[in-house]
Amino acid sequence: KSLVTLERKLIRCRACERLVDWREEVAEVKRAAYRDEDYWGRPVPVPGFGDPRARVLIVGLAPAAHGANRTGRMFTGDRSGDWLYRAMHETGFANQASSVARGDGLALTGAFVTSVVKCAPPANKPTTAERDACMPWAHEELRLLDAVRVLVALGGFGWDGALRLLAAKGHRVKPKPKFGHGAEAQVGPYVLLGSYHPSQQNTFTKRLTRPMIRGVFERARELTRA
Numbered sequence: 001k002s003l004v005t006l007e008r009k010l011i012r013c014r015a016c017e018r019l020v021d022w023r024e025e026v027a028e029v030k031r032a033a034y035r036d037e038d039y040w041g042r043p044v045p046v047p048g049f050g051d052p053r054a055r056v057l058i059v060g061l062a063p064a065a066h067g068a069n070r071t072g073r074m075f076t077g078d079r080s081g082d083w084l085y086r087a088m089h090e091t092g093f094a095n096q097a098s099s100v101a102r103g104d105g106l107a108l109t110g111a112f113v114t115s116v117v118k119c120a121p122p123a124n125k126p127t128t129a130e131r132d133a134c135m136p137w138a139h140e141e142l143r144l145l146d147a148v149r150v151l152v153a154l155g156g157f158g159w160d161g162a163l164r165l166l167a168a169k170g171h172r173v174k175p176k177p178k179f180g181h182g183a184e185a186q187v188g189p190y191v192l193l194g195s196y197h198p199s200q201q202n203t204f205t206k207r208l209t210r211p212m213i214r215g216v217f218e219r220a221r222e223l224t225r226a
């Protein structure tokens, strides 16, 4: 079984009624700037993206309503993605610094970008039940991405989700490692790295700066060389 097969199954998932309704409503109403575009989110969830031989897995929260839910590729078409892919470009994981649409030429080397929840949630807040319902998809991705050794969690939800993913694979650490920017935890054969999420809430306020997010990917690079 491959990532392509997984994607084919994922895009038929309608398990979470609230999220399916939301992603389709957003795709219907749209944002004025994108009114001539067909949003990806109607009718389908957003799969992960990147290098099947990835050693680094980036774990976000969920597709953004007018970003990935519109373009169909994680962190593509919004400001969070500008921050993420620029940092990944500067550290050699991405062949270009920007990501505007599927088919824009972006390719990742050594990295794969995914999220805990695969449909855009209202207010970027999935419920616990929605998170648990979606977790098997990311779990299956991680199973197929068998070269992954480092997980980069973007934000506390991604951190918690990544720990749950690893726990489902039988790797647990006690006490549960605490999230923070630059946090690092050894979990079985994996290293989990924390980064503040590159959302505008963090970047506008300078809680997260360009050098800070780049630093996390420099560390990820170092760990994959070790």
Ligand code: DU
Residues within 6 Å of the ligand: 049, 050, 051, 052, 106, 107, 108, 109, 110
């Ligand atoms: O066609 P494909 O090689 O299976 O790639 C599908 C998709 O994954 C493509 O849009 C680029 C991305 N990708 C990547 O970013 N890095 C790789 O090494 C291989 C594929």
Ligand code: SF4
Residues within 6 Å of the ligand: 010, 013, 014, 015, 016, 017, 019, 020, 045, 117, 118, 119, 130, 133, 134, 135, 137
């Ligand atoms: Fe399916 Fe996940 Fe979307 Fe829920 S959030 S409908 S489990 S893909």
